[in-house]
Structure formats: C-alpha cells, structure tokens
Amino acid sequence: EGSGFSREVTERMVAPQKVSTQNIYQGKWTVFCRWCKDNDIDPVQVTIPQVADFLFFLFDYMKLAPKTIEGYKSALSSTLKFVSVQDIGRDLRLNALIHSFFQERPRDINCQPPWVLILVLHVLGGPPFEPIEDSDRVSLHLLTLKNLFLVLLASWCRRGEIHALDFKKEEHDP
Secondary structure, eight states, rough: OSSOOHHHHHHHHOOOOOOHHHHHHHHHHHHHHHHHHHHTTTGGGGOHHHHHHHHHHHHHOOOOOOOHHHHHHHHHHHHHHTSSOOOGGGGGGHHHHHHHHHSSSSOOOOOSOOOOOOHHHHHHHHHTTTTTOOOTTTOHHHHHHHHHHHHHHHHOOOHHHTOOOOOOOOOOOO
16 A cells, blocks of 8 residues: 555555465464464564564474475565565575474475375265265265365365365355
C-alpha cells in the first residue's frame, strides 16, 4: 500500500507461488507470528538474529528436521522480502546456522517408504471398503477416503501438496 502499484499487481507480486505453496507458507507464517508474540517481537520488523533464534527454536525445541526448517526460512523470506531491507533467503549467517543443523542431525536417507503399498492396497480391497455394492456396510466417508488416497497415489502428489489440501466445507449459494 502506498507503493504506487494497483491492488491486483501487488497481490501477484507478493504471492507468485502455487496455491498449495501459499497454504504451506501461511501455516509457517502463523507459527512464526505465534513465536514472535510469545517473545514480544514485531514479525514485520524482525532482525536476522531474531530469525536465527526462531530457526534455532524450531530445531532445538520443536525438534524439526533441517529440511523443514529450510522451508520455514523460505516462507519467511517470501513474506519479509517486501517489507524488510534484509534478505533472509540469502543471509550467509542463517545459511550457516541451517548447515549446522544438517551437521548435527543429518538427513536419514531411506528409499523405502514407511508403509508397504501392496499391504495398503490389499486392505483397501476388503472390508470395510469393499464390496462397494453393499451400501449398508460401506460408508460414503470411507469410500471418499479410499478414492482420495488412490487419486493421490496415482497422481504422485508430494507430501506438502497433500498436507495443503483444504477439507473445510464450502458453503454454496442456492
């Protein structure tokens, strides 16, 4: 506001990501604002040392993975780049801090999924999900969950995209 740009142009400049990314970033921003409130910090006037303290809080207290903390840094950078002269995304000190997180808690490289797909598909092929013809025993809720899982599986959605799904009921005008 007051920048000379129209509202439509400003909205496009501040939110160039996909809707799913915007939803994820909004969740991370909410966590950051809550932390700022608890520490009497204005989230829009935050300093690099304060961001470092927040990232350390995520690592030490929340026990988040370094890759997840990188996501928080990206979310903060995406929002704060329009109101701050400091570039959080490229700050070498924050990058060094996150690098230290990776050193202390290296990423566990496991190519095997934590669940067995064939077992999941076997379960989905039996009660309470099947037989579909038996509408007295198979609820619409379970069928919806089964279909959602299969569509997500077939589309190879990433965990973040699935997490960003909004299950709130929308009200439609009659």
